[in-house]
Amino acid sequence: MAPKVLVSDKLSETAVQIFRDRGIDVDFMPELGKDKEKLAEVIGNYDGLAIRSATKVTEKLLESATNLKVVGRAGIGTDNVDKVAASKKGVIVMNTPFGNMVTTAEHAIAMMFAVARQIPEASASTHAGKWEKSKFMGVELTNKTLGVIGAGNIGGIVCRRARGLEMKVNAYDPFLSEDRANELGVRKVELEELLEKSDFITLHVPLIEATKNILSRENLAKTKKGVRIINCARGGLVDEVALAELLKSGHVAGAGFDVFAEEPATENPLFNLPNVVCTPHLGAATTEAQENVALQVAEQMSDYLMTGAVTNALNMPSVTAEEAKVMGPWLKLAEHLGAFTGQLTDEPIKAVNILYDGGVAEMNLEALNCAVIAGMMKTVNPDVNLVSAPLIAADRGIKVSRTTQPKTGTFDAYIKLTVVTETRERSIAGTVFSDGKPRFIQIKGINIDAEVGQHMLYTTNKDTSGIIGTLGQTLGENGANIANFTLGRTEVGGDAIALLYLDEALPNATREKLAETGLFQSICPLEFAVS
Structure with missing residues (x-):
């Protein structure tokens, strides 16, 4: 019997046809996601659920999803999916993290132009029958210095677009290597220098503890007089109250915001201020981006349901069921080793060397490598997963290598991770005991025996x-x-x-x-x- 997929949000007909072409029985009911009771009644009939943001995949819904194997989110955000509950039910949660990168980057560039030339205000004035030509004196982007906070996937595209506009680009990103900076044509700087020298500042980082309020009142005060600030990344990265005060004082010349600390944003300190351009979280709102993510999620779900291939899964490693039984604890250990080095490293990582000793050297090393990198990169990107981790590492110029060797020493198997930066090497090793619990056994060449805790x-x-x-x-x-x-x-x-x-x-x-x-x-x- 062919697998059955329910599309409960608005996906394109082309995406729906992909399911059919791949031999999947698909029901296209784009309004069903808004009716949680009706959705709960029928979800037990389906192997897959394709959604956008309107459908809420809650623990209660999953209780009724007796046959569900995969949830595919057309887009990057999965806040509307209870991933813990899905994992407990054995349901894979997939997203499409790379489908809207160009669209979001272009929105940031558009916001820069809009703020630089006061286009929204000038348009409103002209529509009102005024002709206030002298009131809307703008500035050029050419030869201005752009400070990019976060030079990952989207930030990297912004860097390239800005260089095409003949802007000078400084980038602050602890994980940006010199090689990658040279490839992008940007200067890698510390945050302090970026704040002091930028004519425009644009943010492209996730909202995590390390980036929360990164443009705080204190940091905003360090910016160059006349700076213009763009945020198309996440609300909560900027102190909106402090920014509003600096806009009123004239220290900040303008701002363009697509995201806000509280959304939907019906009121905000930035609203109704001169030369502040606000849009309602439109970063991914283009026809092309919406189509791209819809097609991608249909392909990914079809691959899994028809062949077992797993792509962009947020809660499952890329391993077979047989491998998972043995590898589960080792995957967790690999993630812990990566998380340890990621949290301690505050400068660009040039290389990651992973040594597999003994029995672990016979396992699925690709998956283990991904777990190491995912654990390491989650300190700067909480959305990273086992599939996207190698791409993100490569994008940042991090070289990953692995070595295997027969059993040596006391343990039947262990993993040793060495991270190389410009100034130092940091190493940590771990193993899995017979109880299935990961342990740290060596740090900096010093032998220890440490249980891993939260x-x-x-x-x-x-x-x-x-x-x-x-x-x-x-x-x-x-x-x-x-x-x-x-x-x-x-x-x-x-x-x-x-x-x-x-x-x-x-x-x-x-x-x-x-x-x-x-x-x-x-x-x-x-x-x-x-x-």
Whole structure:
């Protein structure tokens, strides 16, 4: 019997035809996604569900989805899908992360032109029968300096388009390599320099803890007088209240915003200010982008349902069912190793070397490589998955290599990850014990035995007395409970490390108190997805 797919949102007829051409029985009901009760009644009849944003795939809906195997989201955002519940049900969640990159980049460029020439205001004035030619004096983009915060997929396209407009482009992105910067024709700079020298600033980063409020009141105050700011990425990257004040004072000459901290945005501090262009989250709203993502999701879902091939899955590795039984814990370990280095590395990564020792060297190394890179890249891009991770790494100029070797040493198998930057190499190794739990077994060449927890603290110091007492006392006095405590050193008086498993995330204030002791070379809170 042919697989059955329900299309419950508005996809193009061409996309629907792809399902039919691939031998899939498809029902096209584009309004059904808005009726959650009716959708719940029929969802049990389908193997696949193709959606946009109107359909909400909740835990309750999934309870009725007795035959569902895959949900395909035409677009990048999957906030309308309960991915945890889907994973528990064994339902794959796919998206199409690369279908609207050009469209979003073009919208940012369009916003720059609109703000530079005050086009919306001038248009409204002219429509009103006024002829205020002298009122709308603009500026050229040519020879202006554009600061691009985030030079990944979309940001990279913006860099290229801006260079075509003969702009000087500075890019701030901790994961941007010099080779990639040269390829894009941009200067790689620190955020401080970008703020001080940019005539225009455009943001192209996801909203994560590291980027939240990246243009804070403090950072906005550091910008060049007359700067124009564009945000077509995510709401919450800019302090909108502070920006509104700087627009009123004249320090900021204009702004173009497609996204807002709260959406739908019916009111906002930026609304009704002169030379502020606002659009209702239109970054992906072009005919071409909507068609591209629809065609992509139809192809991906058809591939999976007809051949078992998995593409752009957010909650499943690219491995067979047989492999998954054995590889599951190793995939999790690989992700933890990547997450460890990703959270500690604050400069561009040039190369990643992965050593597979013993039995793990016989597994699906492509999937394990992807898990390492995905764990590492999630610190800057939470939407990365096992399939998109290699593409994102390659796009940033990161060279990934792997080595295999027969069993050596104590463990039957282990994975060792080495990350290379301009100034240093950082390595970490781990294994999976017989209980199926990943463990860290070596950091910086220092042997340890550390259980992986959701909240951890990593410190480095010179081997000296008082470290254990200071850690225990400072954490205890500030309400941080230690679940596990692992120490290691190279030699007496040499380099030493500590890795602590905490019950809760370490507050910044506690980290500052540890720093005040002067005993530690580095103090790094870490977070791991252990569920």
